[in-house]
Structures are given as structure tokens and as C-alpha cells.
Amino acid sequence: MGVASMQRVKNVDYDENDLYDEPDYDEPEETYTDEDRNNFATLTPVVRAELEEASLQASDREIEDALWNYYWDVAKSVTYLKNSKKPKTQEQLVKKEKVKSKFDQAAEKSAQESDSRNMIPYASWFRDVPWILPEDKLHSLVPAMPFQRPVLLGGSSKLAKLAEERRKKATATSIRANGNTSLSALDRLTKTKAFTENEKPVVEDTPERRKYPIRSKREPTPPPREPTPPSVEREGEKPDLRALPTEFGYTLSTSLLDRDRPTLSTSDVLAAAKAPAKQTGNGLIKRTESLSLDTPSLDRVQQAKVKSKGLDVPRLWEEEKAKRKASAAFVVIGHVDHGKSTLMGRLLLDTGAVAQRDIDKYQKQASELGKTSFALAWVMDTGTEERERGVTFDFAQHHFSTTSSDFTILDAPGHRDFVPNMIGGASMADMALLVVDANQLDSGMKGQTKEHIMLAKAVGLKRIIVAVNKLDSTSQAWDQKEFTRVQAAVTKLLRESGFAEDDIAFVPCSGLSGQNVAKKPSGEDTTWIGKAHLPPLLQALEAFSTESAQNVDLLRPLRMQVVDLFRGSITNPLSVSGRISSGHLQVGDVVYLQPAGETATVKAIEVSEEPKDFAVAGQICTLHLQEISSQHIKSGDMLCSQADPVTxxxxxxxxxxxxxxxxxxxxxxxxxxxxxxxxxxxxxxxxxxxxxxxxxxxxxxxxxxxxxxxxxxxxxxxxxxxxxxxxxxxxxxxxxxxxx
CATH class of the missing domain: 2.40.30.10 (Translation factors)
Incomplete structure (x- = not known):
């Protein structure tokens, strides 16, 4: 058959015009902000230090790509780079090989079958052994040289045949003497007194044998040895005469518990063997201690432990008493849609805690949804669903200050479905601010107004301010009679709940217009407010704000309930907030968390969003913790002193x-x-x-x-x-x- 008939591929000539190159599309370069560059500058050395400890190298570009893809998570970036820099295993290399054709696979299969005839089936070696061997160790056993069947040395084929017959005859005689008709290979190995391979057969002394004795075979002459060149030793270094452990020996000497550990490489064994021994009080430590298989965890990057300054907090707190402002945290309660969030947004705007440009932005966004009047409420309601539904779900925290006092607002939800969140906010407050809609007094008294008053007393609040809201939208704007009616009904309910009359204050106001909120009202309709000596809401809050922490509370054991758990920043992955009910703490203190029974170190403290060296009872603070996992903390847990924990x-x-x-x-x-x-x-x-x-x-x-x-x-x-x-x-x- 000619060459032309064997051609299976059609030859096609292509012109150069038929070929074209795809245009190169330049990928848009990623632009980084100043904050991103600062993060790169801060976190790149940390990642590089971790890689150098593992004897790995990576370029700045690789480290920055890892930090960018893992959203500045140092631990995940280090783990990714270490895995990418590790040498590829044999299985990974096999996966990347090109797919072979069927012809190549058939050729390899035939070669393997021919080689298998000369190789020992390694699985049969361990078929009846009492110990358990892992599959990965079995597959790694390869004979040092091809196995060959034993053959007789020297002599002609007739003599070999005669020796084979005599061996069979001796075997049959031995079997008859032992009373066995058949004996397997395994039984021959386990039998106490049986022949072994390569043993000389026992032949009876017959006259024929004496007449024709068999000559003893000569041993083959060994080949002459070639002279071994002398090894050149380095000056000051002695050769290591110890042999490396074989795979078989390592398998037998390793327990089942140790098989999950990584296998030592030859370089690791040699490096550990050459390592100098350490001198201790009990003598020399074995060099094999450097062969420890325990590897450090890469789940998170170890942070530097913060040390306590050992401050005398009660003494410092007493010394700063003259310079310190009065402070108070108040919870805003009342029935749903009575204007609590809007009133607080107006208070923050008039005190300068919120900028006017933020209110303008909220007004634009609210007008697009057809809710222009909700712009001030969005200062407190930051959630998307809260803004769309116009209902507060969870209590929000905001801080503002005046010339004489520092305040923390806890805006609680008014809907009956979120009463548990209202209880959580009221338990952190020093006093309550009850907001009552003058136009919907009856619905509020039948709804959450009554329950919120009862819950405020139940959590231990003693002082309450009642803000009679929306007086500008009554049937007659700023009607004094309407205010008096609301005041009488609410006062009766407060007395029944257990509030003393000296601890109750009433303020007529309008949160939407801002009348009598931070400043005195203006206009003829509001002249009766000044005559009745009813101060604005801000002045009423200042009158009720006092020193919240007493020395007796500071000397008691530390108690603080975790109200919220969140990620503070990149450098503070775990933060908690709450109110310290007793005791005090400072940066570097080790605190105890119940019921988990775990300890944590206070890395940093924030009070009213400002960093502080310590915090005392009565303050609402944020603690940045380290040396603890987030799975051990949840809302409602108690943070207490390690010496006197909560039961x-x-x-x-x-x-x-x-x-x-x-x-x-x-x-x-x-x-x-x-x-x-x-x-x-x-x-x-x-x-x-x-x-x-x-x-x-x-x-x-x-x-x-x-x-x-x-x-x-x-x-x-x-x-x-x-x-x-x-x-x-x-x-x-x-x-x-x-x-x-």
C-alpha cells in the first residue's frame, strides 16, 4: 500500500490573508483610593512577615492582589499565598498532564503488563498482616529491582530435570510423614516444623545413590570489585553515617493517630539531624525534637498582646470629677407613629450633631419615595427597610453634647412586635423620654404608650420627660387646653405605674417644625408656654442629667451585658458594645465572658465614639477585644471580672x-x-x-x-x-x- 493511500489528513494550503490576529484589548487598570493605598501600606508588611516565617517569597503585586481579592483579610490572604507557593504534589502534576490518545494509553497498558510480570505484587505482601496500612502508603511501595523466578545454577538440562524430580519426591515424602495431603503457601510459612525454600532435599541413602554420587555444585565466581573512590570530606564537618528511614519502616513505626500529619521530606530529616543539640538542666535534648510535625494554624494572624497600664481608675475618676460634664442616656419611648424619630432628628440637627447638608440629602431621597416628612426620621432610622416602611425596628444610638451635659439617645421602636428591642434599649438608659401625639392620645393609651410606661418602670427607670408632640397640627394650633388634657391623662397613668411627681416633666413641642425643641418658641400662639414656665426639651434633659457613676459602683466587680456584637474595623475584627452596670475596666485588662467561660483581652475602649484609656460604671462604651473568637459571644452575654465571675x-x-x-x-x-x-x-x-x-x-x-x-x-x-x-x-x- 502506497504512502498516498495511508494519508488520512487532507492538506489545505492557507494564504496569509486568511490568517488574522485578534486585536489586543487593554484591560482597564484598577484605580485605588487613598484609603486603599493606606491599607496596602499597612497590611503588606504583615503578610510579608508571615510568608518569611514560612520561608516563602511573594512580590508586592501578588500580596496586594490577595489583599484586594479577600477584602483586606490578612489571614485569608496569607493562607492563599502559602498554598499557591507550596510545591505541587504528584497528584496535582498528574491532573495538569495533557490528555493522552487511545494509542498512547494502549501502549502504556501493554508496557505495564509486561513490567508487572517482573514485579512483586505489593498488595499481597500485606494481605494477612495484623496491622492496618493506609492506602496512600501501599501505593508508594516499589521494589528496588525486578523480581525473577529462581533458576538452578550450572549443569545441563538433564541434571536440572533430575534435581527437580528429586525435590518433588522429597516434598511428597515430607507431606505423607506429617499426614497432610495438601498445604498452601501460607500454611507452610506458619507451620512450626516444615521445610523452607532453598533447603537441601532429604534423599534416602540407596545403593543407586552410592553408586552414582552427585557432584557438588560450584559457586559462581563473584565479579571483581571496582575500587571505590575515596570520599572527600569537608574541613570541620564529619560525615553523617545514619541511613534515612525507608517508606516501609516509616509506615510500620507510625501510629494511626500520626498518619494525618504531613510527611517529612529528606531535606527536613537531614536538616534536623545536623541541627546542634540544646543544653538544658537535665542534659541534652535530642535532636529529633526539631522534627516536630505540629504546624502553626493559619486561621488568623496573631496580634500583639496589649499590656495593661495599671491605672488607678477610681482615683483618676474622682480627680476628673470637677472637669467632667454631667451625662445621661435616655431612651425614647411611645406608641408607633407618634413622631419619636422625627423629634430626635430635629434635636440632633438643632444641637449641631447632624449637618444640614445631610438633612438636605435625606429630604431629596425621601421626596423620591413620596415621604418628604420622613427626612428627619432618617437620621435615626438608618436601615433600608426601616426607611421604606417608616417604622423603627431596633433601637439606635446617637451622641450629642451641650455646654453642660453629654447625652446618648436610645431611640426605641414603638411597634408592639419589637417590644423586646425596646426592653433592651430601656435597660441601658438613665431616664425615659415619652413622646405622645396630642392628636392620637386615645390610640396611644390603648396601645404601646401604656405598656412602654410600665416597662420603663420595670427596668428601673425613675425619671421621665413627657414630650407632647405635634401641637402645631391640632384642630387649633398650639391649643393650651389640648395640652392640659393630655397632661392630666398621662400624669394619672404615670402615678399608677409608680413614678413620683417630682420625677415627671412635661414639654409641649413640635418635632417637624422644631418649636420648643432646642430653643424657646416664637409666635403669639406659643406665648402661654413661657407663662407656664415650661422649658424647651433640651433644657428639661439638662435638668435631669446628673452624675451617673458613683464611687460605690466603681468598687464593685465588673459587670457589663453585651448589647451588640460587630466588626469594628480591619484592625479590630471583634467589637462589643454595652453599658457597664458596675465596676470599671481599662485597656489591657483580661475579662471573662459568661456563659461561654472564655477570656478576652481589651485592646481598645471607646466612649461616645472617642478613644479612652478606661471606662466606668454607668457609661455606654465600645470594647475592641482580641484573643477570642466571635463564636463564643452573642448578645445578652455577661462580661465580668476574671476574679469574680457571674454564675x-x-x-x-x-x-x-x-x-x-x-x-x-x-x-x-x-x-x-x-x-x-x-x-x-x-x-x-x-x-x-x-x-x-x-x-x-x-x-x-x-x-x-x-x-x-x-x-x-x-x-x-x-x-x-x-x-x-x-x-x-x-x-x-x-x-x-x-x-x-
Missing amino acids: VTKDLSLLISVVDPLLPQPVDVHMGRLHLPGTIKQLVETVDSNGEQLKRKPRVLKGGQRARVKVSLDEGAAIEAGERIVLRSGGATAAYGTVE
């Missing part, structure tokens, strides 16, 4: 005031930001106002009664005696009291 318990004894009838039943237990399901196990007794017993083991508790009950929580919580508890059932407040 974790499931069983509580409560002294409560009953709002709705109660039986031994499931309830929701609320203590600040902590919300847990529980069950009232026992109604112990009803008591009077002095705590004396009235009736033992009542069957049911009615509204208005005081009683002692035992409550069991579904899971353990960090709760101490004296903590204030709210019990809710079916979406309504059932009782409130204290832990005994």
Missing part, C-alpha cells in the same frame, strides 16, 4: 408584680438584651408591699398581685441576684420583677 444558672426565684393572670406555664424571660424561653415551675406565695406572705401556693396569680415564683430556663444564662426581669407571654407583658 451561670437555669433556676431562678423571682419576686414579681403581676400584670396579666399567670399559671405554671411557659413564658419568655427578658433581662436587658437577653431573651430566653422558660417555664414557671411553681407559684410559691403571694406577698404584700413589704414582701410578707399573704397566701401560700396559690393556684393562680391575678393582675395587680405581688408574688414569688420559681422559673426554669431552657438553657443556662449569666444572671445575678438583683437583676430586673420581664416575663412575657403571647406577645404581651405578663409580669415584671427582680431576681432573688
Whole structure:
């Protein structure tokens, strides 16, 4: 058959005009902001230091790409670069090989079959062994030289045949003597007194043998040895005569627990063997200690531990008392749509805490949604869903200052579905600001206004300011009679809830227009406000603000409930916020978290968004923590001193005031930001106002009664005696009291 007939590919001639090059498209260069460049300058040395510890090198471009792709996460960037710089394993190299054709695969298969005839099947070596060998070790066993079947040395083919027959005859004689008809290869190995391979056969002494003796075979002459060149030794260095462990020996000497560890390379063994021994008090430490297989974790980059300055916080706090302003945190409560967020937005704007350009931006965005009047409320409601629905979900924090006081606003939600969030915000406050819509007093009194007043008293608030809002939109603008009617109805409710008359203040105002919020009102309709000596809202807040922390609170053990958990910044990956109820702390202190039972170090402290060296009881602060994982912290946990931690318990004894009838039943237990399901196990007794017993083991508790009950929580919580508890059932407040 000719060459032409064997041609299978058609030859096609191409002209140069038929070929073309694809145009090169220049990829747009990524532009970095000043903040990105600062992050590169700060984090690139950290990543490089981690790579140098692992004896790896990477260019600045590779490090910057890793930081950019992982959003400035140093730990993930280091892990990625280390994995990319590691040498490729054999499996990875095999995956990248080009796919072979069927002809090449058939050729390799035939070559493997021919080689397998000369190789020992390694799996059969370990078929009956008592120990367990991993598959990856089995596949790595390769014989040092091809196995060949034993053949007789010297002699002709007739003599070889005669020797083979005599060997078979001796084998049959031995089997008959032992009484066995057949014997497998494994049985021959395990038999105590059996022949072995290469053993001389036992042949009977017969006359034929004496007549024709068999000559002994000569051993083959070994080939002459070639002279070995002498090894050249370096000056000052002795040769290492120890042999490296084989794969087989390493497999047998390694336990099952150690097989998950990485395998040592030859260079690692040699480097450890040549390492100088260390001298200790007990003698020399073995060089094999440097062969430790424990590798450092790459999950996170170790941060430098912050040391405490050892400040005398109570003394410093007392010395700064003359220079310090009065401070207070107040929670804004009231029925939904009564204008709480709008009033607070106006207060922040008039005090300069929010710029006018921000309000203009909010007005433009609100007008696009058809909600122009919500622009001021968006200062407090920062969530997208809150702005679209016009309802506050969770309490928000804002800070502002005047010439005499520092304030923290806790804007609580007014909807009944978010009462637990309102309880969490009220538990951090020093006083309450109740906002009442003068046009919707009845709906508020039947709704959340009454419940919020009761909850404010339940969490321990003693002072309350009532802002009668929207007086500019009543039937007659700024009607004094309307204000008097609202004042009388709310005062009655406050007295029934237990507020003293000296701790109540009323302020007529309009949050939308800003009248009587930060400044005195102007106009003929508002002249009665000055005559009645009703100050603006800001002055009423200043009159109620006092020193929140006392020396007796500072000397008690540290207690702070975690209200929020978040990522502060790149350098502060874990931050918590809350109000310190007792004690004090400073930068570098080691704190204890319950119920997780974990410790953490305070890396930095912020009070009113300003860095501080310490924080004391009564302050709402943000703590940046390190040496702890976020999985050990959640909202409602207690941060306490390591020397005197809070006890974790499931069983509580409560002294409560009953709002709705109660039986031994499931309830929701609320203590600040902590919300847990529980069950009232026992109604112990009803008591009077002095705590004396009235009736033992009542069957049911009615509204208005005081009683002692035992409550069991579904899971353990960090709760101490004296903590204030709210019990809710079916979406309504059932009782409130204290832990005994």
C-alpha cells in the first residue's frame, strides 16, 4: 500500500490573508483610593512577615492582589499565598498532564503488563498482616529491582530435570510423614516444623545413590570489585553515617493517630539531624525534637498582646470629677407613629450633631419615595427597610453634647412586635423620654404608650420627660387646653405605674417644625408656654442629667451585658458594645465572658465614639477585644471580672408584680438584651408591699398581685441576684420583677 493511500489528513494550503490576529484589548487598570493605598501600606508588611516565617517569597503585586481579592483579610490572604507557593504534589502534576490518545494509553497498558510480570505484587505482601496500612502508603511501595523466578545454577538440562524430580519426591515424602495431603503457601510459612525454600532435599541413602554420587555444585565466581573512590570530606564537618528511614519502616513505626500529619521530606530529616543539640538542666535534648510535625494554624494572624497600664481608675475618676460634664442616656419611648424619630432628628440637627447638608440629602431621597416628612426620621432610622416602611425596628444610638451635659439617645421602636428591642434599649438608659401625639392620645393609651410606661418602670427607670408632640397640627394650633388634657391623662397613668411627681416633666413641642425643641418658641400662639414656665426639651434633659457613676459602683466587680456584637474595623475584627452596670475596666485588662467561660483581652475602649484609656460604671462604651473568637459571644452575654465571675444558672426565684393572670406555664424571660424561653415551675406565695406572705401556693396569680415564683430556663444564662426581669407571654407583658 502506497504512502498516498495511508494519508488520512487532507492538506489545505492557507494564504496569509486568511490568517488574522485578534486585536489586543487593554484591560482597564484598577484605580485605588487613598484609603486603599493606606491599607496596602499597612497590611503588606504583615503578610510579608508571615510568608518569611514560612520561608516563602511573594512580590508586592501578588500580596496586594490577595489583599484586594479577600477584602483586606490578612489571614485569608496569607493562607492563599502559602498554598499557591507550596510545591505541587504528584497528584496535582498528574491532573495538569495533557490528555493522552487511545494509542498512547494502549501502549502504556501493554508496557505495564509486561513490567508487572517482573514485579512483586505489593498488595499481597500485606494481605494477612495484623496491622492496618493506609492506602496512600501501599501505593508508594516499589521494589528496588525486578523480581525473577529462581533458576538452578550450572549443569545441563538433564541434571536440572533430575534435581527437580528429586525435590518433588522429597516434598511428597515430607507431606505423607506429617499426614497432610495438601498445604498452601501460607500454611507452610506458619507451620512450626516444615521445610523452607532453598533447603537441601532429604534423599534416602540407596545403593543407586552410592553408586552414582552427585557432584557438588560450584559457586559462581563473584565479579571483581571496582575500587571505590575515596570520599572527600569537608574541613570541620564529619560525615553523617545514619541511613534515612525507608517508606516501609516509616509506615510500620507510625501510629494511626500520626498518619494525618504531613510527611517529612529528606531535606527536613537531614536538616534536623545536623541541627546542634540544646543544653538544658537535665542534659541534652535530642535532636529529633526539631522534627516536630505540629504546624502553626493559619486561621488568623496573631496580634500583639496589649499590656495593661495599671491605672488607678477610681482615683483618676474622682480627680476628673470637677472637669467632667454631667451625662445621661435616655431612651425614647411611645406608641408607633407618634413622631419619636422625627423629634430626635430635629434635636440632633438643632444641637449641631447632624449637618444640614445631610438633612438636605435625606429630604431629596425621601421626596423620591413620596415621604418628604420622613427626612428627619432618617437620621435615626438608618436601615433600608426601616426607611421604606417608616417604622423603627431596633433601637439606635446617637451622641450629642451641650455646654453642660453629654447625652446618648436610645431611640426605641414603638411597634408592639419589637417590644423586646425596646426592653433592651430601656435597660441601658438613665431616664425615659415619652413622646405622645396630642392628636392620637386615645390610640396611644390603648396601645404601646401604656405598656412602654410600665416597662420603663420595670427596668428601673425613675425619671421621665413627657414630650407632647405635634401641637402645631391640632384642630387649633398650639391649643393650651389640648395640652392640659393630655397632661392630666398621662400624669394619672404615670402615678399608677409608680413614678413620683417630682420625677415627671412635661414639654409641649413640635418635632417637624422644631418649636420648643432646642430653643424657646416664637409666635403669639406659643406665648402661654413661657407663662407656664415650661422649658424647651433640651433644657428639661439638662435638668435631669446628673452624675451617673458613683464611687460605690466603681468598687464593685465588673459587670457589663453585651448589647451588640460587630466588626469594628480591619484592625479590630471583634467589637462589643454595652453599658457597664458596675465596676470599671481599662485597656489591657483580661475579662471573662459568661456563659461561654472564655477570656478576652481589651485592646481598645471607646466612649461616645472617642478613644479612652478606661471606662466606668454607668457609661455606654465600645470594647475592641482580641484573643477570642466571635463564636463564643452573642448578645445578652455577661462580661465580668476574671476574679469574680457571674454564675451561670437555669433556676431562678423571682419576686414579681403581676400584670396579666399567670399559671405554671411557659413564658419568655427578658433581662436587658437577653431573651430566653422558660417555664414557671411553681407559684410559691403571694406577698404584700413589704414582701410578707399573704397566701401560700396559690393556684393562680391575678393582675395587680405581688408574688414569688420559681422559673426554669431552657438553657443556662449569666444572671445575678438583683437583676430586673420581664416575663412575657403571647406577645404581651405578663409580669415584671427582680431576681432573688
